[in-house]
Amino acid sequence: MESQQILRILSGKATEEEKTIFYSQLEHDPEAEREYLSLKELWIVSGLNSNPTSRPDQAESFKTFWEKTQSRPAAKIRRFPRQIFRYAAMLVVALATGFFLNYLIPRSSTPFSIKEFRSGKGSMSTVVLEDGSRIWLNANTTLSLKEKKGKIEALLSGEAYFEIIHNEVREFIVDLGKIKVRDRGTAFNISAYPDDPICRTTLIEGEVELLDQQDRLLEKLDIAQTFRFENATNRYHIENIDPELVTGWKENKFVFIDKSLKEICQELEKWYGVKFVIEQRSLEQEVFSSVIRRSTTISQVLEMLRVTTGISYQIEEKKDETAIIYVR
Template sequence: MKNRPSIYYLFQKFIDGSINKPEYDQLIQYFGEELYDQQLEDLIRQKLSEEPSAIDEEAMAKTIASVDLIIRQQISVKINKKKRIRQLYPFLAAAAMLVFGICSFFYWNKLDLVDKQTVNPKINDILPGTNQATITLEDGTLYKLNDKISGITAQGDHIRYADGSSIIVKTPSSLLSLTTPRGGTYQITLPDGTKVWLNADSKLDFPVRFANNSRSVSLKGEAYFEVTADAARPFVVQSSGQKVTVLGTHFNINAYDDELAVKTTLLEGSVRIDSKSEKSFQSLILYPGQQSIVTSDAISMEKVDPDDYIDWKNGKFVFSDESIASIMRKVARWYDVDVVFEGIDQNEKFWGSVSRFENVIKVLENLELTGGINFEIKGRTIFVKKLKS
């Protein structure tokens, strides 16, 4: 059964201004259902307790103003008299509870938060991924990159950090590999000026110098590309089962070996996807807002919100009607953990949004808010379990 977006997910998007019209309508609907009164209050308390040091009058005013806007929007909705009577009272009760809860929270939050942190220490928490990567030469020589710097620049046979300091002054190799481990990410500017963001557990092979008539790289894992325009030299990305050809554009490729398909999502420009299987050769052209899906025997295209597929590059996890199996693969790569499912349908869909810079427990707590699931952390293994009724 398809779950509705969680209240937490929608309210967070409303607060930060990223909510769209269908999501806004769903949030309004939640505010009209008495069933969600307690959850509405709880999510506000959780939001305000995420970073105690940041709690101030400005944050309180912003949250209360947001709730007030929803109140006025709900009251202005044109509904028939009977429906209005049924919905308005529980809605106003929920809204009043929220505003009262926010204001009172600011009165006693410091003492309460100290108590909660003392009673419930997060001893099993796991830190998020960081800047981690290596550069490997053709002869196997490996350079571990500085985790205090987020990127490198390849200028011919000279490899530098983004701050200008040198890594390799003159490489004897014609082909280099940038590799991130589980729990790592890194950026690179290629010799032509193309920028690449490499996600966790990924590898980018690239030449020291591009050819005169083409620019070719290969990818395993996931990367976001901002390709420098060059009409005379197409930019080509080879990945599992496909070839992506562009002149200058922005796109994301997800080509992990443990995923069922290779997905290419386009943000700007256009790209051609070529896919060759044992049975056939297929190709299609992508335009902004479209995504190609390449499997072992087929290629297809669908319309998507591109922002949902570059969330990782922007420092977020965004789960939009996504299976728990897919979500936990992302969690496993970024936090370098193992995942064990116990008695839960791995195809069940969830919604959520949280910073990738939070410790893993915050990500899991947000998923639990959707209901029907809970997590247990033992060492570096996360157990995913069906919530007992």
């Protein structure tokens, strides 16, 4: 094999065409494969000499690390001993595949018994209550927990997955503005983003009840049912759904099954903090399916979309480090 060719592969200078030729060749030639792997090893090892101790953000990196250690181990944090939701821990889920995590820090200005948690764009977090109940927050979500007289009220804007340990003497209610969700010992997912005209509550395990603002019972859900509530019209209906599709985000995946390009773009916008412009109207309602790990970079996602759907795109980066992606 040409050493010039290998060099272009190793240094990342090879074009797609060169890569195709190269890797196809390797696949069928164990000798070339071994040779390449040896050279790659050599290449990597020689690259580690670039004085890595002088990484520019090293001090900053250590600071971030140290701050994280201060909220671990979880068991030692006990700040609100008299309350039911003394937070045994606020864990930030570190899904091995690495993406940036924001800390959920209770805002100091809020009164004692109200705690607010936020996860920003492109991050995901969990809150663990003292009784072991656990709440996962999807990107761009705010959750505040208010405790009063044996009742926890959660206000949600965004999407969260609740795993609530049922307790006869304390109620757990999620208030979504026009409707409420009452836990009866369950796991359920709620998606209620402010810019989404529909809010969806899906039961994964156990029981939940849907109530109106006057606490009148609207519906009880069965497992794998979604309660779809249309905010503008107050209309709702129940549909059956594969729970895995609803909770895929929690497993660090985007799951798009028969989603319109418009919906897919909305989801990607939330996670990557970019803006999509679909230039060709007819594309908006075209339906695609895809499963994508969230750790994938936006450029890889776009490439994947391009390859699988045939759409083309153009990225315009703006001064404030946001980006607009034109799809056509």
